[in-house]
Amino acid sequence: MKILPFLLLIAWSLISCAQDGKLILVNSGKTAYRIVVPARGTAVETHAANEIQHYLEKISGTSIPIVKDITPAIPTEICIGKTNRGSSSIADPDGLSIETKGNSILISGGNRKGTLYGVYVFLETFFNCHYLAKGVEVIPTNKVLAVPALINVQQNPAISFRSPLFYFSEKDTLMRKFADWNKIQYVYEFRGSLAHTFEVLLPPAKYFKQHPEYYALVDGVRKPTQPCLSQPEVFNIMLTNLKADMAKNQNFKNWSISQNDNRDYCHCNLCEPKHIRENSYMGTLLPFVNRFAAAFPNMTISTLAYNQSINPPVTLKPAKNVEIFFCVTEVDRGRPINTSNDQHAAALKNTMAGWKKLAKEIFVWDYPINYFHTLCPWPNYQTLQPNIQFFKANNVTGLFEQGVIYQKGEFSELRVYLLSRLMWDPNLNFNKVRDEFLTGFYGPAKDDIVRYMDLLVAEYQKSGIALTPWQQPDVFRNSYLSQQNLDKYHNIFRHAETVTANSPYYSRVVQERLAVDYAELEMKRTAPTSALARGVTANNDELKQFVADCDKFGITWLGNEEKSARDFQQSFGNK
Helix, strand or coil: CCHHHHHHHHHHHHHHHEECCEEEEEECCECCCEEEECCCCCHHHHHHHHHHHHHHHHHHCCCCCEEECCCCCCCCEEEECCCCCCCCCCCCCCCEEEEEECCEEEEEECCCCHHHHHHHHHHHHHHCCEEEECCEEECCCCCEEEEECCCEEEECCCCCEEEEECCCCCCCHHHHHHHHHCCCCCCCCCECCCCCCHHHHCCHHHHCCCCHHHEEEECCEEEEEEECCCCHHHHHHHHHHHHHHHHHCCCCCEEECCCCCCCCCCCCCCCHHHHHHHCCCHHHHHHHHHHHHHHCCCCEEEEEECHHHCCCCCCCCCCCCEEEEEECCCCCCCCCCCCCCCHHHHHHHHHHHHHHHHCCCEEEEECCCCCCCCCCCCCCHHHHHHHHHHHHHCCEEEEEEECCCCCCCCCHHHHHHHHHHHHHCCCCCHHHHHHHHHHHHHHHHHHHHHHHHHHHHHHHHCCCCCCCCCCCHHHHCCCCCCHHHHHHHHHHHHHHHHHCCCCCCHHHHHHHHHHHHHHHHHHHHCCCCCCCCCCCCCCCHHHHHHHHHHHHCCCCCCECCECCHHHHHHCCCCC
16 A cells, blocks of 8 residues: 555656756745765765755755665665666766756766866756855746756866865865865965975975085075985985874875975086986986985875976986976966967977976966955966966966955956866866956956956057066056056946945955055055155055955955055055
């Protein structure tokens, strides 16, 4: 007698759930579906099931129950992960699959976070849900949840490791959620150390006084700027210290053996001939790093191709477990690398081509902002996509876009969203994704923000001046940061503030307007006739308001973790 209700349930579900080429998951508070997870599911699979349940209920107001796959199957299921109902075999740890099987939906993925990413792609693709920024999600509501009856979505990331570093903290729950929705990773994930580790593994405070020979010979004088890599004891000390670090952090599989952040490397009679022979600091650095790779064959040993080590060596090759962390520094960010005639772009292309021949994998460290003026308008939006396409075409398997951690800068939320999406799919429809963000984040001011961005780019491109990460805004005084253009930007923002008044979007518009305020104040501060001489002092009302607004929006620094709004205010001086 118990079989009849079960058969009736199946019959009702088949009739009600497949209509007009669609599967009806929820209809006005009713559902024949359930979410199925493996009986011994992973933490990621369990979280993925909870997330799809949470968001489908948030959209429709109806909760779809979760059961384990030891429960007898019914025709209407949303299967999450590697259930006994079947799942796709996906090699990439972050790859994902969404497919229909009869009236059921199967969402699965690779063994890292592929299944969770599959859930978020499902919500984005079929219900237009988006997680735009920390704590900012767009979740439309609808009493009827319908998806196509035939679905076959397969995705793998274009770049294996994807990390844009913008106001990001691994311990911040909301930022972790943003990272998962947008399929990115924290740069220190799996890493015991990131870069510039010589000063940690051979601390000058401990060794320099008694053993100056362990350190660089620069202009005939030993300096604690870099180690002398030709000194045998230097390797032994660093090896001992690295072993101690590894013992304390056994979960990490990637360790950096890399130069300090300066150009004062060793020119002693043991080191310099190697540099000359290899046309690079790699002449001493790479053999040194390869020795660590041999000592730890089950680890990845990372080193920097940066400044004096940027050029690939002539005769040497990195060991198989050596990661080359290639730093893209001086190149013009206002024009795509691949089509730019800039001399730095040409040098970069040649250098990367050389590394491409030597290294199986290249990890790029990129700089998509102005580091000394992080709040100043910096129109490189149009190069984000072609530059990531260039990296992908050159064997780049990991990409670290270093933004401004622990602070907010110009268009920080937009940049991290765009970069996250581009690292997953460099060939996406850029304007569609940009507008998707701007509509959700700025609401009715979206068209104003587009007009502002387009005007910035158009006025910058007239200048012919390279846009570099260390640039002073003053060089654009007669270009996109002219007073005439700043007035145009202010007019756009005045309209944007008007159309968003008394809405949640208003404060986001005002926050972005601070970039124009900062640029205008900086132009006054650095004008040929000093701001002080023209009566602009630290007590100026405009400056006071700027500082107050920075405090209000949590803008801690105006440079890369340096120069607070109050420091900027005081730089104007007092009468």
